[in-house]
Amino acid sequence: MKQQAFETHYAARWDAFADWLKRAGGQRTKTQPAEPAIDPMQVPARYRELCQHLALARDRQYSADLIERLSRLALAGHQALYAARSRGLERVWQFLRSGFPRAVRRDVRFVVLAALLFFGPLLVLTFAIPEHPDFAYVVLPAKVLDDVQEMYGEAAKTLGRKREADTDVAMFGFYIFNNVRIGFQTFAGGLVFGLGTIFYLLYNGVFIGAITGHIIHSGLATQFFSFTSGHSAFELGAICLSGAAGLKLGHAVLAPGQLKRAAALRAAAAEAVPLVAGLAGMLLVAAAIEAFWSPRTFLLPVVKYAVGGTLWLLLLLYFTFAGRGRAA
Amino acid sequence: MLDTAREIPTPEGIELNLRLAGPVARALAWAVDLLLRVAVFGVLSIPLAMLGNVGGGIYLILWFALEWLYPTAFEVYFGGATPGKRALALMVLHSDGTPVGLPASLTRNLLRAVDFLPFLYGFGLLAMLLSRDFQRLGDIAAGTVVVYRELDLQHGAIPLAVPLQPARPLSAAEQRTLLDLAARSQVLTPERAQELASLAPRLTGARDDAAALGRVLSIANYLIGRRPQ
Numbered sequence: 001m002k003q004q005a006f007e008t009h010y011a012a013r014w015d016a017f018a019d020w021l022k023r024a025g026g027q028r029t030k031t032q033p034a035e036p037a038i039d040p041m042q043v044p045a046r047y048r049e050l051c052q053h054l055a056l057a058r059d060r061q062y063s064a065d066l067i068e069r070l071s072r073l074a075l076a077g078h079q080a081l082y083a084a085r086s087r088g089l090e091r092v093w094q095f096l097r098s099g100f101p102r103a104v105r106r107d108v109r110f111v112v113l114a115a116l117l118f119f120g121p122l123l124v125l126t127f128a129i130p131e132h133p134d135f136a137y138v139v140l141p142a143k144v145l146d147d148v149q150e151m152y153g154e155a156a157k158t159l160g161r162k163r164e165a166d167t168d169v170a171m172f173g174f175y176i177f178n179n180v181r182i183g184f185q186t187f188a189g190g191l192v193f194g195l196g197t198i199f200y201l202l203y204n205g206v207f208i209g210a211i212t213g214h215i216i217h218s219g220l221a222t223q224f225f226s227f228t229s230g231h232s233a234f235e236l237g238a239i240c241l242s243g244a245a246g247l248k249l250g251h252a253v254l255a256p257g258q259l260k261r262a263a264a265l266r267a268a269a270a271e272a273v274p275l276v277a278g279l280a281g282m283l284l285v286a287a288a289i290e291a292f293w294s295p296r297t298f299l300l301p302v303v304k305y306a307v308g309g310t311l312w313l314l315l316l317l318y319f320t321f322a323g324r325g326r327a328a
Numbered sequence: 329m330l331d332t333a334r335e336i337p338t339p340e341g342i343e344l345n346l347r348l349a350g351p352v353a354r355a356l357a358w359a360v361d362l363l364l365r366v367a368v369f370g371v372l373s374i375p376l377a378m379l380g381n382v383g384g385g386i387y388l389i390l391w392f393a394l395e396w397l398y399p400t401a402f403e404v405y406f407g408g409a410t411p412g413k414r415a416l417a418l419m420v421l422h423s424d425g426t427p428v429g430l431p432a433s434l435t436r437n438l439l440r441a442v443d444f445l446p447f448l449y450g451f452g453l454l455a456m457l458l459s460r461d462f463q464r465l466g467d468i469a470a471g472t473v474v475v476y477r478e479l480d481l482q483h484g485a486i487p488l489a490v491p492l493q494p495a496r497p498l499s500a501a502e503q504r505t506l507l508d509l510a511a512r513s514q515v516l517t518p519e520r521a522q523e524l525a526s527l528a529p530r531l532t533g534a535r536d537d538a539a540a541l542g543r544v545l546s547i548a549n550y551l552i553g554r555r556p557q
Contacts, residue, residue, distance in 0.1 A: 002553025173385030
């Protein structure tokens with residue numbers, strides 16, 4: 001068939017498909033008839049027909065303008081038909097209810113490894129520094145330790161704050177800016193064979209452990225734990241999860257198994273995304289608690305310990321039991 | 329290695345043609361985005377400064393959002409391109425040609441932290457140059473590519489002319505060449521189209537370039553099957 005005959009024969013069908021694409025893309029044309037040009041149930045068949053026309057045009061070596069026009073239509077049709085449809089809020093709820101805890105359980109060995117790397121130095125230093133208090137000054141600069149003492153000292157009206165930054169909203173912004181960024185960087189560091197993640201986990205563990213040990217040695221333990229117990233569950237848990245996600249990436253790069261490295265990395269990244277999204281949410285909650293609840297001094301310490309302990313328990317129960325026994 | 333055309337096979341048996349974007353275009357898009365973000369930040373920091381400490385908190389949240397969430401939000405919800413990419417006519421797709429989704433966009437944008445090392449996207453540039461599809465590390469992990477958004481048609485319809493049968497039968501390659509020139513004659517400047525048409529004097533047999541182009545168009549009309557009415 002000559003090109004001209006081909007074009008005149010099928011032009012109407014191509015135009016109808018293009019019109020459907022415009023509607024599917026949400027654009028409104030000025031002269032739009034009430035009926036769509038194509039019955040939606042027919043769209044896949046019409047797309048396949050368009051692909052066949054394109055293949056014919058290429059095979060018969062029709063002119064470049066026709067091939068270009070059909071290629072553009074085919075690309076747009078491909079994107080319209082094969083794009084993943086996000087289901088919005090329902091998907092978020094599904095994620096919280098089962099997607100996130102299942103992702104954590106699936107990668108539990110990475111979570112355990114990250115917890116060892118993070119809590120290991122943290123606990124060692126927490127218990128060792130009260131015995132050897134000068135070691136705190138080896139690990140951290142003196143100014144940091146003095147600041148910390150000031151934040152939890154007797155004179156602190158609100159806990160955990162230096163006197164300059166004394167509104168909750170400002171600190172909320174700061175905690176979001178600082179902590180979520182740390183979480184993301186810990187995750188991203190896993191790409192470098194896991195070394196970045198390991199470094200961040202060890203560094204943060206040492207840092208927090210040294211501060212905690214120093215605080216205990218200075219006799220400010222009650223104020224300190226009164227401040228930190230509320231948000232500690234969410235924040236430390238999130239750091240563990242970011243470490244787990246990063247280690248997962250590092251493992252894919254180091255030991256891709258049967259796959260090529262790029263393919264193993266893609267698969268690991270796809271599985272790590274739920275962890276990262278979940279930990280970002282946890283850090284947001286932790287920032288809110290840390291900014292609005294933790295600094296309050298009018299509550300008895302024992303109340304805050306109770307709340308903190310309950311949150312730890314709830315988180316552990318959530319990750320252990322949520323999302324079980326439900327069809328995927 | 330120098331070819332930036334990517335052909336993606338589809339389940340329907342055809343191949344989609346995409347043109348990959350190289351580091352220079354992507355760097356320019358990033359620069360535009362950076363200027364835009366700095367401008368937004370600068371403009372918003374004035375009213376925020378007046379709000380005191382509450383403003384300080386919002387300032388930091390804004391900084392966080394502009395640094396980490398800005399690219400993802402635009403890529404997923406605004407047609408696969410941040411304003412900087414849109415200015416350069418680029419867009420982000422999955423490597424199978426479908427529009428980029430939230431998990432892939434999150435992955436490629438969070439891993440920017442590694443691509444940015446040691447400074448100004450050093451690792452990212454290295455990865456782009458070594459990869460077949462100009463993918464930086466974030467793209468490799470997410471399975472995405474950055475392609476040119478083809479906005480202008482390269483060819484126009486073949487203009488109507490009185491069909492004229494060529495003096496001798498033409499081979500497939502010769503027909504192809506004539507049809508391509510006829511299709512491009514709408515897009516080229518008239519001088520250039522005539523110059524190209526004058527390259528086949530024995531076929532066109534014309535004395536001046538304008539007539540040569542007219543002769544080429546007539547033969548092209550004949551080849552695609554238009555007949556004198």
